[in-house]
Amino acid sequence: MNTYRLNTTKHSEMVDITEQVQSAIAEQGIESGIAVVQSLHTTAGITVNENADPDVVKDFLRRLEEVYPWQHEKDMHMEGNTAAHLKTSTVGSTETILIENGKLVLGTWQGIYFCEFDGPRQNRSFAVKGIS
Amino acid sequence: MNTYRLNTTKHSEMVDITEQVQSAIAEQGIESGIAVVQSLHTTAGITVNENADPDVVKDFLRRLEEVYPWQHEKDMHMEGNTAAHLKTSTVGSTETILIENGKLVLGTWQGIYFCEFDGPRQNRSFAVKGIS
Amino acid sequence: MNTYRLNTTKHSEMVDITEQVQSAIAEQGIESGIAVVQSLHTTAGITVNENADPDVVKDFLRRLEEVYPWQHEKDMHMEGNTAAHLKTSTVGSTETILIENGKLVLGTWQGIYFCEFDGPRQNRSFAVKGIS
Numbered sequence: 001m002n003t004y005r006l007n008t009t010k011h012s013e014m015v016d017i018t019e020q021v022q023s024a025i026a027e028q029g030i031e032s033g034i035a036v037v038q039s040l041h042t043t044a045g046i047t048v049n050e051n052a053d054p055d056v057v058k059d060f061l062r063r064l065e066e067v068y069p070w071q072h073e074k075d076m077h078m079e080g081n082t083a084a085h086l087k088t089s090t091v092g093s094t095e096t097i098l099i100e101n102g103k104l105v106l107g108t109w110q111g112i113y114f115c116e117f118d119g120p121r122q123n124r125s126f127a128v129k130g131i132s
Numbered sequence: 133m134n135t136y137r138l139n140t141t142k143h144s145e146m147v148d149i150t151e152q153v154q155s156a157i158a159e160q161g162i163e164s165g166i167a168v169v170q171s172l173h174t175t176a177g178i179t180v181n182e183n184a185d186p187d188v189v190k191d192f193l194r195r196l197e198e199v200y201p202w203q204h205e206k207d208m209h210m211e212g213n214t215a216a217h218l219k220t221s222t223v224g225s226t227e228t229i230l231i232e233n234g235k236l237v238l239g240t241w242q243g244i245y246f247c248e249f250d251g252p253r254q255n256r257s258f259a260v261k262g263i264s
Numbered sequence: 265m266n267t268y269r270l271n272t273t274k275h276s277e278m279v280d281i282t283e284q285v286q287s288a289i290a291e292q293g294i295e296s297g298i299a300v301v302q303s304l305h306t307t308a309g310i311t312v313n314e315n316a317d318p319d320v321v322k323d324f325l326r327r328l329e330e331v332y333p334w335q336h337e338k339d340m341h342m343e344g345n346t347a348a349h350l351k352t353s354t355v356g357s358t359e360t361i362l363i364e365n366g367k368l369v370l371g372t373w374q375g376i377y378f379c380e381f382d383g384p385r386q387n388r389s390f391a392v393k394g395i396s
Contacts (some may be wrong), residue, residue, distance in 0.1 A: 001164075003234055024213055032265075034300050034395060036166050038230050040239035043183040048357040049349055050306040059339045060353070067331055073267040075191045082191040085181055089192070093180040093242070096230050096358050098393050099303050100265055105391060107304035110357070127237060129230050130167060131395055132262055133296075133364055168298050170362050172371035174314040199282055199331055207323045214323040220322070221276050225312040225374070257370060259348050263298060264393055 001128045002027060008014040008044075008119035012087075015114045016051060021097070021128050022104055030130030031102050040095045040125045043084035043118035047091040051111025064090070084117035091115055099130060134159060135260045140176075140251035144219075147246045148183060153229070153260050155235055161184040162262030163234050170226045172257045175216035175250035179223040183243025196222070212259060216249035223247055265393045266291060272308075272383035276325040276351075277376045279376050280315060285361070286368055294394030295366050302358045304389045307348035307382035311355040315375025328354070348381035355379055363394060 004025035006015060017037070026036050037046050050056040068090075075082045097113060099103035104112075109117040114126055134156035138147060149169070156168050169178050182188040200215040200222075207214045227244060230237035236244075246258055266288035270279060283299070289299050301310050314320040332347040332354075339346045359376060363368035370375075378390055 001230060003236070016306070033395065036228055036230060038228075038237065040237070040242065042180070042188075042239065042241045047353045048306070053341055053343070055340040056306075056346065056349050057204060059336075059341050060349055061347065061389050062279050062338060063332060063336065063350050072191075072195070074194060076187040077185055077191050078187070079185070080189065081193065085188050085192055086195050089179045089181055089223050092224060092356060093273065096228055096300055096302075096360055098265060098300060098391055105265070105302065105304070107306065107389075109306045125239075127230055129166065133362060168360055168362060170360075170369065171371075172374065174312070174320075174371065174373045195377060196303070200327060204327065206326060208319040209317055209323050210319070211317070214320065214327065217320050218327050221311045221313050221355050230359055238279075251365055257371075259362055261298065 001127050003125055003127045005062050005123055006074035007122050008116040010120055013116040014057045016111050017114045021112050025130045028130045030132055033128050033130055033132040035097045035099055037061040038052055038127050043081055043088055044124055045088040045091040045093055045115045046089045046095040047113050047115055048095055048110050050109045052109050063097045069122050081118045112123055133259050135257055135259045136243045137255055137257045139254045140256055143251055145248040145251055146189045148243050149246045150244045152232055153244050156260035157262045159187040160262045162231050162264055165231050165262055165264040167231055167262050170259050175220055176214055177220040177223040177225055177247045178227040179245050179247055180227055180242050182241045184241050213250045219249040265391050266308050266387055267391045268388050272295055272380040272388055273384045275383055277380040277383055278321045279377050281378045282376045285376050288392035289394045292394045293326050294363050294396055297394055297396040299361045299363055299394050307345055307352055309352040309355040309357055309379045309387055310373050311379055312358040312359055314373045316373050344384045350382040356365050
């Protein structure tokens, strides 16, 4: 298992981690199988989405904020980040990606993202494990 | 594979099943790999979220109900539980969690939840399988 | 790994792919383990949901469109399909299903769906890999 740390710089942010996941798989020597990528937080998730036009990420985060607004008069959780918990379970804490010939199987536009929903934060982390 | 049954007591409810998943992994003797937890229903899912403040779960279920309200004038499904189907696919039917040294790899606040979206129900079930 | 191609016929559509996934597992000779099903697109996902009443799928797609409407005045992504990217990450790009005795472990009403969110399209594809 490889664990990676990162610092996020915005309140909501999608960080492309495809290269780290590929590196972990190479280091672990997985030729064929799956890569499991897990966020170790409840206010940050992992998703696969478009890696080409950066506007997709901007639209994505703004739309998700509209569905789960940060401020909500009925929220009881004292920390005030209920919306981040919902966004995390919506995109999911974990992603599984197929591996063939030592490479992640990804469609032309697919990239793997660490999704910060309650930043900016120091020492966010995610773990990667390949299974043959 | 270990299968667990549970009875739910509310219409919407998140039941912490982290201990059962850990027990299944121990029983299956998985030292390093992944645990896959699958709900066997289409109106109940599995998610990873905060296990500390119970208000997170209350906010979570109330917010999800606002996004996918139980009553909807356009719904055609006779059983009347369309919202539960949407909530299930949103959080997902399955979760995958990493395992190291025989233990689930979970961040400080991460717990695994069985999410009832159309309760209360008797004999709900989920299955757990560890893969090395 | 088995890769399947399909053509979709509507703008939003859920295609039941349970049989293909079961065939792939049989062909790969997986007796016990997991099946990982991955969409190779960022505007089409994979989910597990009800396979009995076709009205569930109709309600499901209409409700998802209400949460993530196709038209949105603030969207910046030139291609105009931001909603499809959000729907894909909401249901997820990948599903993992347990396997026992060479068969997918599915509850009575569970089926596996390829979810088209930006169709109709030719040559959509998904990949299936079994892990023991």
